[in-house]
Amino acid sequence: MSAVVFYEKPGCRTNARQKALLERHGCELSVRNLLSERWTAARLYQFLGHRPVAEWFNPAAPKIRSGDIDPHAQNRRSAMALLLQDPLLIRRPLLDTRFGKAAGFDDATLLGALGVCREELDDKQACSRPADSAGCPDPGGRP
DSSP states (O other), rough: OOEEEEEEOOOOOHHHHHHHHHHTTEEEEEHHHHHHOOHHHHHHHHHHHSOOGGGGGGGHHHHTTSSSSGGGOOOOOHHHHHHHHHGGBBOOOOHHHEEEEEESSSHHHHHHTOOOOGGGGTTSSSSSOOTSSSOOOOSSSSO
């Protein structure tokens, strides 16, 4: 059984599907709230640093979808400042495993090490909220 620390946005249906898939493959999840975690730049870099800066952002975040923030216009410093200020912008889930860390549910190497096949990932990354919705539901009322 593989232990996975799974940082999610509570109430996100996509994160729920991702957790269920990991559990079906025998992963033992320790679920944490991505939005209330006390992040530092050093900690977030462990999950995000290997990706291009634009991929640090959650493309379904309201500020991204509205065009208020352009992930492609950010450098490492400005992007990190935005993510620390508003964790809703962080690509999710964040995964911490004995095989490594990842942001998003698309790291086929890491997920493969956990027993998840590439074919199972097809619909597990995109947000499952309706297209006209402002964001995944949040029990705290945030979009």
